[in-house]
Every structure is written in structure tokens, then in C-alpha cells.
Amino acid sequence: MGHYRANLRDLEFNLFEVLGLDAVLDSGAYGDLDTATVREILREVARLAEGPIAASFVAADRNPPRFLPDEHTIAVPDSVRPAVAAFKDAGWWRIGMSEAIGGMSAPAPLTWAVNEMMICANPAIQWYSTPLMSQVLALVGTEQQKQWARVGLDRGWTGTMALTEPDAGSDVGAGRTRAIPQPDGTWHIEGVKRFISGGDVGDTAENLFHLVLARPEGAGPGTKGLSLFYVPKLLFDPDTLDLRERNGVFATALEDKMGIKASPTCELTFGANGIPAVGYLVGDVHNGIAQMFKAIQYARMMVGIKSIGTLSTAYLHALDYAQQRVQGPDLSRFMDKTAPRVPITRHPDVRRSLMLQKAYAEGLRALYMYAAAYQYESGVALVDGVDADLAARVHDLLLPIIKGVGSEKSYQWINESLQTLGGSGFLKDYPIEQYIRDTRIDSLYEGTTAIQSLDFIFRKVARDRGVAFGHVAGQITTFIDNIAGDRFKAERALLAAALSDVQAMTGTLTTYLFAAERNPTELYKIGLVSVAFLHAVGDLLIGWRLLVQAEIAAAAIDAGSDESFYRGKIAAAAFFAKTILPAISATRVVVENVDIELMDVADDAF
DSSP states (O other), X not given: XXXXXXXXXXXXXXXXXXXXXXXXHXXXXXXXXXXXXXXXXXXXXXXXXXXXXXXXXXXXXXXXXXXXXXXTEEEOOTTTHHHHHHHHHHOGGGBTSOXXXXXXXXXXXXXXXXXXXXXXXXXXXXXXXXXXXXXHHHHHSOHHHXXXXXXXXXXXXXXXXXXXXXXXXXXXXXXXXXXXEOTTSOEEEEEEEEEEETSOOTTSSSOEEEEEEEEEXXXXXXXXXXXXXXXXXEEEOTTTOOEEEEOSEEEEEEOOOSSOTTSOEEEEEETOTTOOEEEEXXXXXSOXXXXXXXXXXXXXXXXXXXXXXXXXXXXXXXXXXXXXXXXXXXXXXXXOTTOOEEXXXXXXXXXXXXXXXXXXXXXXXXXXXXXXXXXXXXXXXXXXXXXXXXXXXXXXXXXXXXXXXXXXXXXXXXXXXXXXXXXXXXXXXXXXXXXXXXXXXXXXXXXXXXXXXXXXXXXXXXXXXXXXXHHXXXXXXXXXXXXXXXXXXXXXXXXXXXXXXXXXXHHHHHHHHHHTTTOGGGHHHHHHHHHHHHHHHHHHHHHHHHHHHHHHHHHHHHTTOOOHHHHHHHHHHHHHHHHTGGGHHHHHHHHHTOOOGGGGSOGGGO
């Protein structure tokens, strides 16, 4: 068995007991995809993830790809190849993809459950086979480009999204890559893109294409002046897709990274070596950033889930170690020299750490499942009384939480997983040190946490006029008010206080935003506390979803189940409510009393 441990029981709990996916499936909404089939799919994906895909996790990290400068490509290590082949050949990546390009229609929560296992078993492998770009092309491309997406996907072509440049990272609108129109309707792309995941995949794919943001000659500044272009590594006949000569896009560097080392992160130069980089305007329209955002949204969800799933397997490793590691007496007999040694799971701080690792892993998974229920791509909603417009708003609201809070909290608690192992965790004998290195990137790429927090406040709350935020807050309020006896009474009260604190902070931030119309420096107040606010909202939502699960678990126990799984759900929800939710009040104090003196501190004083 490899390093990866899928929490299949929790995935099924979320899908069937929390979201009620079985009722949707058995209604025939997805054809032959019924509950029994989905359970079998999940088991098969777990087997594949824990086995063939996870097998090269360590070897690929120790022996990453090498750059071949004379050939402008990479040498893929032998250790990676079986995992890449297993990933591609199994075909599970087709779940949730458009049927127009050979995908399988499926509810979004199922799609993400499959992705969690496939990606977290070996995160670097996904970059050798990225069907997402074909999906984007199928959505926004011309009819001919949609054919390229379908046929190319069948032939194993993979794709990248090329946004970042040396001087245009988070500030995408500062991009300098330019597009020059040609008489035959194509474009020549000139510029350098940096940090491109899967920028070259060696000989593991027949062809590779890049979706490139570039500025056409004469276009305006900023993001509105950017257009999206399809630029293949190898040119091909537009009708038959028969491959031709090398296009003028070349890998000119391979990044040496802290983690996900087997992922080929490249610098790409367009128009190098005297060969033009031929590109095709996607959709024959100049609407690049909007077109690319379809990929960005997917990528942000994926990054959050990658972190969350990695925390889950790190926690399971830590739990297994702690249950077997015997060290020291029970704290209540600390002074008794004759006291027996106990497993470290008996020590209070270890129990605290393990329970919070569990709570964040399972709470964040519950949150991404809840967000996925609002995705309408598959045409069937898993939430009642919500139209497509509101569903899209709620999903957009939750994305910065999944990505920003998911990546930050997962990284924090994976470190706690390592701490559980003590000095052994620092060794490469265990996989947790690699989990830490592999997840550190998740709060950086696809938008840093600060960017996620500002996006959340400015766009997802303020510009939306609180519609989606109000819907979610209303659901939390309904849950709080739906008291059945005294069960979880204390936890509901803590959740109510946390909701009140978050709503108060939202009002305060809105006040700062309005004040900025008269005094723009008021925006500094938002910038100074935006990340803290994002974390507070994240903890509120995690606490809520854990308590929802606890109620379901309690009902299962009342119905006669004595499964320890359910008792764990109740324990995690209660401990999280009593340990984490009260801290939101402290964040409220900070938000309501922030000043901007820090912005006046001289740069040379830092």
C-alpha cells in the first residue's frame, strides 16, 4: 500500500447522508449512474489512488524531471510514467466533463470526490494530463476549436493555462505578451510566461497546447485588453489534426521547487529561435480574461481540495502513529513513578491536536461538498429553493473560502500532523514532510490568500450586495433555530455568537468601503484585516457544517447504529465549536478597531 489513505467512509457520508445524492441518482437524472454504480466508482477510484497512482509519490519527488535545454523539453523520470499511464488509462478524469468531448455527466460533488482521491494520491501527476483546458475550449471555442478539444482529448493531448509573466504575477493585467495578427487569420504570439504547470510533459503526450493570455496590437491596458489564444506545441492540420512541425513555443527553463517536484513547472518563450508561435483566437472574440476565468475558478476549487485531501491523509497517518506510539504516563498520574506508559493518544495536547486535525479535514471537506452542491453544470441542483442565478452566486461566494482558507488551514494542520510524530515526522521515512512541501504552494498559486480575501470582500460580498452571503447566513440561522430538545444546545449558541460576530464584521467592513468614497485611504483598513476576516468566515462555515453532520450522526445513533464513525462526528463538531468558534470574537475586536498607522511607517523601519 502506498502513502495515500482515502477517507472513503467520509466521502460517502457527505455524498449520501448529508447531501442526499442517492435520491437524485436513483431518480434517473443521470441515466445509468445510480447509487450502486457511484459507490462502486468510489471504491475503484480509491483502489487506483492508493495503489498505482500513489506508488511513485516518493520516487518522483526524489528524482524529478530534468530540463533538456538543447531540445527545449523535459526528460520524464521512469518513476512517473506508470502513475501517469494509470491516471490516463483509468478514464475517471472524464467524470463531470462535458459529454460533447467524451465526458460523463455527473453531480459536481461526485466529480470533486473523485478528484480529491486522484489528485491527493500524487499531486504532481495531474499536470501530465490536464483535461480542464479541453473543457474550457469546448465551452468558449469556435465549432472547429471544439472539435480540436474533443479529438485532441481522445488522443491524449494535454493543456496548460499560461497567465503569469516575470513582471505580471498577481497583477495579470500588467502582462506584456503580445499577439500580432496575420493575413491568414492566425496570430503570432511573442513573450515569456513563467510558472506554467505542465508547461512541457516530454514524451508522455502526443501534443500539448497552451491557452495563453496575450495583448493584441493596439488593445487597451489592463485585463480588459487581454485576449485568449490557443497555441499548440506541435502544429497540426486544422481539419484532420494530423501533426506537423514544431510550433515556436519552447520550454526555456524548468523551475527547481520546494515541493510537487515531479510537476514540470516551466518558463515558456513564445516566438523563440526564429520560429513564430502560431496561435488561434479562442472563440474568435476578444474576451480573454472572462474566458480564462472558467479555468481559474475550476483551478481554485481544485487547489483547495488538493490541500484538504492532503490534510485528511496526513491526519490519518498521525492518528495511526499516535495510537501505536507508547510514551509517558497518563497526565493524571504524572508524579506516579509506577504508572504504566500509555499510547500518546491519551495525552491531552495530542488529543487536542488530533481532534482539530480531524475537524478541519472533515469540516473543510464538508464545506467543499456544500459548495459543489451549488454547481449547476450538470443541470441538477442538490439544494432546494435555489435558482441557477443564486446557485452561481453562492458557489462564487464560497470559492475564496475553499481555496484561501482551505489551503491555509490545511497547511497549518498538516504541520500539526508532523508534530504528532515528534522527531520521526522530520524524517523522510514518513510522508508528512513531503505533504508539507507539496501543499505550501497552495496558498500561493491561483491567487494568494490576500487576493482571495479581497476578492471575497469586494466582489463576493459587496458587489453582490450581500445576496449570496445573506442566503448562507439565512441557512445557518435556520439551523440554529431548529432546536430539537437540548441536543447541541451549547454548540448552537456558540455558532449563533460566531454568526453575529461575522455579520458585525461584515457591516464594519462595508462602512470602511463606503468611507473610502470620500477618503480612499480607508481601503487600507480593509486590506489590513481582510485575511483575518476570511479565516473567521471560514471557521464559521466549518463549524456550521460540522454541526450539521453531528445532527445526522446523532440521528443515526438513535436509529440503532453504534458505529464509532458517528461518535467521531459528534466529538469533532462539539470540540470545534467550543475551541475555535469563540476566537472569532477576538477577530471582530481587531476588525472594528483597526487603524492605518502601519501604512505610515517608513519603509526603512521594517
